[in-house]
Amino acid sequence: MSDELRLAWAIARKDALCELRGRQAAGSTLFFAALVLLLFGFALGPDTRRLAEAAPGLLWLAVVFGGLLTVARLHQLEAEDGALDELARYPVERRTIYLGKALAGGMAVIVLGAVLLPVVGVLYGIDLAPAALPLALTVLLGGIGFAAVGTFYAAVTVRMRAREVMLPLLMLPVIAPLLLGAVEATAAALSGDPFGELGAWLQLLAGFDVVMLLAGAAGYGYLLEE
Amino acid sequence: MENAGFVIAAYGVILGGTALYAAVLLRRLSAACKALLHTRRGAEGTARRDEDT
Amino acid sequence: MKTRILGLAAVVALAAASVNALFMVPADLNQGDAQRIMYVHVPSAWLGYLSFGVTALGGLAYLWKHDLRLDALAHAAAEIGVMFTAFAIWGGMMWGQPVWGVMWQWEDPRLTTTALLLALYVGYLLFRRLTDDPRRRASRAAVVGLVAAVDIPIVHFSVEWWRGLHQGPTIGSPERVLDPAAPMQFVIALLTMLAAFTLAWAWLMVRRYQLARIELETEERARLGRISAARRAAPATPAPRAEEGVG
Numbered sequence: 001m002s003d004e005l006r007l008a009w010a011i012a013r014k015d016a017l018c019e020l021r022g023r024q025a026a027g028s029t030l031f032f033a034a035l036v037l038l039l040f041g042f043a044l045g046p047d048t049r050r051l052a053e054a055a056p057g058l059l060w061l062a063v064v065f066g067g068l069l070t071v072a073r074l075h076q077l078e079a080e081d082g083a084l085d086e087l088a089r090y091p092v093e094r095r096t097i098y099l100g101k102a103l104a105g106g107m108a109v110i111v112l113g114a115v116l117l118p119v120v121g122v123l124y125g126i127d128l129a130p131a132a133l134p135l136a137l138t139v140l141l142g143g144i145g146f147a148a149v150g151t152f153y154a155a156v157t158v159r160m161r162a163r164e165v166m167l168p169l170l171m172l173p174v175i176a177p178l179l180l181g182a183v184e185a186t187a188a189a190l191s192g193d194p195f196g197e198l199g200a201w202l203q204l205l206a207g208f209d210v211v212m213l214l215a216g217a218a219g220y221g222y223l224l225e226e
Numbered sequence: 227m228e229n230a231g232f233v234i235a236a237y238g239v240i241l242g243g244t245a246l247y248a249a250v251l252l253r254r255l256s257a258a259c260k261a262l263l264h265t266r267r268g269a270e271g272t273a274r275r276d277e278d279t
Numbered sequence: 280m281k282t283r284i285l286g287l288a289a290v291v292a293l294a295a296a297s298v299n300a301l302f303m304v305p306a307d308l309n310q311g312d313a314q315r316i317m318y319v320h321v322p323s324a325w326l327g328y329l330s331f332g333v334t335a336l337g338g339l340a341y342l343w344k345h346d347l348r349l350d351a352l353a354h355a356a357a358e359i360g361v362m363f364t365a366f367a368i369w370g371g372m373m374w375g376q377p378v379w380g381v382m383w384q385w386e387d388p389r390l391t392t393t394a395l396l397l398a399l400y401v402g403y404l405l406f407r408r409l410t411d412d413p414r415r416r417a418s419r420a421a422v423v424g425l426v427a428a429v430d431i432p433i434v435h436f437s438v439e440w441w442r443g444l445h446q447g448p449t450i451g452s453p454e455r456v457l458d459p460a461a462p463m464q465f466v467i468a469l470l471t472m473l474a475a476f477t478l479a480w481a482w483l484m485v486r487r488y489q490l491a492r493i494e495l496e497t498e499e500r501a502r503l504g505r506i507s508a509a510r511r512a513a514p515a516t517p518a519p520r521a522e523e524g525v526g
Contacts, residue, residue: 173398219422236373
């Protein structure tokens with residue numbers, strides 16, 4: 001059991017290192033997501049009050065857009081070099097590969113969320129400090145959930161025609177509950193949780209994460225074999 | 227009937243759409259049947275030719 | 280032959296149930312005649328979800344048995360299901376405008392879940408269309424369908440939670456016709472429509488599955504035809520070592 005976890009971690013580390021060394025692709029994605037937040041400002045501003053109200057939704061939309069690029073990239077590089085087939089031939093449980101990749105994806109999306117939070121704070125005039133802990137939890141749970149689903153669908157679409165549109169098309173309906181939960185939790189955290197609903201939303205996120213990690217791990221094997 | 231327009235729109239599209247789909251389905255079915263028979267005969271012809279050579 | 284009887288029964292049942300729903304059942308006290316739309320909206324939604332169940336289970340069965348006929352069943356159910364789901368949303372919108380004053384309500388968990396179901400269906404069908412190898416397509420589509428099926432209850436649950444927390448003004452829910460206190464005539468009208476629609480669904484499924492089987496065979500023959508044509512086209516290459524040996 002711990003062997004599997006160590007293997008998964010090894011795969012995750014490998015992916016993370018590829019990300020860090022990979023010709024600034026990861027950095028470009030971060031910048032793109034920040035750009036999206038900026039553009040939202042043009043689309044919905046200049047009334048800061050309206051932007052502040054919409055901020056939780058806008059933040060998570062930016063995370064989704066950036067996240068889509070990230071999970072696609074984590075599978076694309078290997079597919080192009082044929083490394084994905086190599087990986088599939090190793091005597092490793094498919095679910096271990098999935099967990100490793102989902103872990104890497106999760107870390108990348110969490111970093112994305114963490115970087116975008118201060119951007120939101122500045123651009124939409126929101127004080128994040130009092131809500132720091134619940135916000136961190138939301139980003140953590142949201143990032144894991146997105147990566148759990150994204151890793152699965154990235155493998156589904158990796159060699160397809162029209163894969164750039166198929167990944168979001170397949171993924172976005174499935175992450176609707178995640179988006180809902182993350183946005184509501186963020187909004188509750190930022191407003192000081194007047195109705196005491198933060199815990200409930202975080203529970204929804206956690207439940208979603210567990211279900212999707214299990215489903216993804218179960219199904220991933222069928223995606224690698226021919 | 228009040229709001230008759232909405233009721234007609236609902237029933238019309240739903241029942242009419244089902245009927246339309248059914249009609250198209252029957253047409254697709256007959257076309258596919260013909261195509262398959264054609265392919266089967268073609269395969270038999272090729273098999274006979276292969277036997278001759 | 281049996282299928283033809285089924286089809287005929289469906290047509291008769293639909294006609295009778297529709298006449299009943301449109302002209303014989305009295306109008307609702309609050310919603311007026313618009314409530315009659317529920318008699319086509321609810322069965323459509325029911326068939327949309329039923330079809331998705333067949334798609335998901337057919338996929339699961341395929342992963343277990345690797346019989347492409349199960350995949351054909353899943354495909355047939357998906358095509359029929361996407362149609363009924365679209366009908367359900369249309370019916371919901373036609374009902375919403377007179378009753379709610381708007382065609383769309385974010386807080387209605389049924390409507391939003393059904394819209395997401397439509398999106399999941401479309402994704403599934405597009406995915407199938409863009410994958411060529413039959414076995415690969417079957418196993419991948421099965422997994423895609425199953426993950427989508429797992430997602431649907433989560434979606435419904437979260438939207439219900441969403442509504443509960445925002446305390447929106449729900450002026451009457453579309454499912455009031457399913458209210459246990461509803462008058463007997465309403466219940467009978469709905470049940471007869473449900474039965475009629477299900478008969479129609481069964482007929483459509485049989486025919487669509489037949490079509491899927493034929494397409495499967497045609498596809499397989501075409502593939503084999505290309506392989507044998509390629510073999511015939513390639514000339515026999517003599518082994519050079521053998522030639523030299525003889526010479």
